[in-house]
Amino acid sequence: MNYGDGLGVVTVTYSPGETLAPFVDTLAKATTRETRVILADNGSTDGVPEQVAAEREHVSFVPTGGNLGYGGGANRGVAALGPEVGWILISNPDIEFGPGSIDTLIEAAGRWPRGGMFGPLIREPNGEVYPSARLLPSVGRGIGHALFAVVWPSNPWTKAYRQEQTPVERTAEWLSGSCFLMRREAFDSVGGFDERYFMYFEDVDLGDRVGKAGWQNVYVPEAEVTHIGGHSTARSSDRMLREHHRSAYRYLADRHTGVLWAPFRFAVKAGLTLRVKLLTRG
Template sequence: MDGPVRTYGDELAVVTVTYSPGRTLDAFLDSLNAATDRPVQVVLADNGSVDGAPERAAEARENVTLLRIGENVGYGAGANRGVAELGPEVGWVIVANPDLEWGPGSIDALLAAAARHPRAGALGPLIREPSGEVYPSARELPSLGAGAGHAVIGTVWPDNPWTRAYRRPEEPAERTAGWLSGSCLLLRRAAFDSVDGFDSRYFMYFEDVDLGERIGKAGWQNVYVPSAEVVHLGGVSTGKPEVSARMLAEHHRSAYRYLADRHPGPRWAPVRAALRAGLGVRSRLATRSAA
């Protein structure tokens, strides 16, 4: 496997990146108690919240630590900061959004799957929307052709073959995947460290795609574990119209970065230019629609 593999203990920690998470943080922490029988420490890597929710949580709960980053450095960079705060006794780290509710036993189910898959570097649960619908959280890595097809016509033809291939319908079976949703990941810390964590150039979006690809290339596996379930409530901090518009723009910037990084050099310059132009138009149209 690529990169240094450090030795860690077997303790468990949860890192969540907060940015004015509101009441969802209480639901996240309350449901965590039933998700595992193991003791768990929680690090709130705070990207500059102004609602007081992270401070209240840290004051009220003995197992919760507040890490004040002081500015919004993005999801991946915030998660990296949180993981870096953990001691060597922690060998298992969950990186999760603060707008999740944990299903009973969900973390223990992920840990049990990790024991069945000794090469698993990242494991992800089945993620449900509040409506009960299953979110496609375990996907294939996007190729240039499939990624372009999904990006260009996915909004007007959601069931197109490129989008179907990219999203890959959820199956009620434990399996490996190209990448797993970063909204909830159990990470073997040695694997996370061996690829230097998240790429902090991604402010938001595609940092999980990039991580999943690098974990696979380093010889680890991304494992989907549908026996573990969580509910993704939807973030308070990203629900405001002005924030949603910014996130749409970030999504398209990250998509370009991911595809451009994998097609470097003069040979691919025309393709990168076409990608930048096409994603730029799509971003402007999506942002106007959201506004």
């Protein structure tokens, strides 16, 4: 399908509370374009998404029909956009946008004609830069990162995986799903998010498939946003920790299929299960 040059913003809501209104309102300083905002709601009970949509003409409340997870909700939100929208910004609802940040991402697309996905620099609430443009997990890096990230944060496997370096515009193997821009053509070419990932690794999987489809993932640090919720507490609960490890196994198992890889899949599953038990004791 031929799309127009319009901009659509999709955020997945699940009782987002007081962060949602600033998210929507800071869009005005992030772009000079007219913007259609979709609140893909996964079953909020706080009434906030309905209220925010009712008070703003350019915002639409779109119930997804249940808690579909991040990727499933985002897919429903994108599907609600018309053909005039050729640029999609998908974001958590606890992001606040820096001045001109979305326009900067779109401008970068002119420098990267095969760029399909563009990620901004993401700051934590304390001002620290979150490493949002990374290498894909490999077997070696994955094992090293899993074993030593907590007890030895500066280990070489974690440093290589997180790609912490001076922020410069460059390609990456995947970009954080908390905030990114996509050409709608690129999103369609890979079928959007894989909805089997309820939470976590859906962005890693998407970045991998975007690259395999011939597009580039581009990190654009001149565009800046702040993640108010912060990544540091995103996995604090035992349930989220289990979900993270479940998604990690799915990602690795999907890429190591067949009988010959069966011992590897068994070992990975056993190791991740043990790690969850150790991290959730007490």
